[in-house]
Amino acid sequence: MTPPRHFNVLARLLHWSMALAIFAMLFVGAAMVVSLRYREQMLDLHRPLGLAILLLALVRLANRLRHRPPPLPADLPRIQVWAATASHWLLYALMLAMPLIGWAMLSAGAYPVVVFDGFNLPAIAPHSAVLYGVLRPLHGVLAYLLFFTILAHLGAALFHAWVRRDAVFAQMVRGDRQG
């Protein structure tokens, strides 16, 4: 069986919608903690969006494990192959970990985990100052790690598209039938 030349349609749909959602999430997260006036409004967006990203990341992981991705170019230097593989699994790990840490952090701080007015999620961690004091800074540090990983991912994607001019960028833009 020949390997696919492009990511399947679900993978592409999830990639671009989640790219938008995660970018929005990171900017809202960074802005809300320094905002005096709009923290509540931004939090009201941050929590349901985080839950949506968690659910989409699970679908995406399942799809990734069931469907072989298109191969990287055969002539790609080994260091770049390694960087591509490592950064992709780091992105998956952070997409799943960030919402879970946020949820556990609110639980440990005894905050209600409000998704929308009248609908709360249950706590997934015990009320604990020790745990909150670890998870809250971790949520912030990993958010910056995720942001920089995404920047590297974006830079690499543009490098493939504009400099190497190989098939990598098109793999996430076009379908197999579109050639």
Added chain:
Amino acid sequence: MSHPRRGSMLLLLPIALIVAAIAALFAWAGGWIGARHVTPQAMANTAEAAGAPLPGFRRAHSKGVCIAGSFTPAPDASRYSTARVFTQVSTPVLGRFSTGGNNPYGPDNKARVRGMGLQLKTDDGQEWRMAMNSFPFFAVATPEGFQAMNAAALPDPATDKPDPDKMKAVIARHPEIRAFQAWATSAPWPDSLANTQYNGVNAFRLTDAQGATRAVRWSMRPRTPVVALTPEQLAQADQDFLGADLQRRLAAGPVQWDLVMQFADAGDAIENPSIAWPPSRTEATVGTLTLTRADAQVTGPCRDLNFDPLILPKGISGTADPVLHARSSVYSVSFNRREREISCGQALDATGANTAQKEAAR
């Protein structure tokens, strides 16, 4: 497969520019670069600068005691809001009494402001947190004004005393502070936490079953008759007289407050907590708070709770009052900092670990 023609390495330049532009935008959103109005971190820093650092304690209203009891709604309270707390027969309450300032050992007879924080969790999983104060209106109309006032009250490094000219300048810009100063100098000092009235000060909205909303401010009115301290009694009072008095009263029986909603009229200042609404406004008693016990805050259940006034149940929501939003933001910073200190083992006094060690050594 034909090999694609490579692009020029000069194209790395626009790639670097795009990545740098996004990074700069992110740094701006996170407050790392660019001019910024007052941040919650800056306000927490000012509160910290008012005294010696005491890890693990709240940055403001640091002295306090945990309290517990229950809330029972008035029969017709559910007319105004669909919040479960107004139909549930009784809701358990966890809370905290506090005195103003950032010294957890400060003298009670010098603390002009007293606070009551409450957490009400109903059986539908909803939660209502309140953070009320003994002043009838806020000192300043905006968080920026509050920050300027607190910064002006900090000791000047040269003289080790606040610079009166700085405060004069702040009052000239925020003349509403005068009304607060008048309250602070003239209002009686109740002789107990139990006969002190606590006011929500900020405006909120109640939503009823028809979806109609009403702007309100709420207060906890003591059922215990008010007895004011004379200036001599105040001067001679023990520095921990409030806590001792509370324990004495609770040993004798529960202490109660009525939760009273004051409804705004058209034209009342919803978004300015420095202006009290006239006492002639319609009011409704929507329930009764009954306190039955008090525990030391260092080991009590209120220590690791943030009494964030924007944690509200379905049926109650915040208004655009900027001070309300700033309180929520700054309390969060204070909570993050002190929980971090507790987590790192730097808060031996705030967690009672020092006291426990001393007792074990005895």
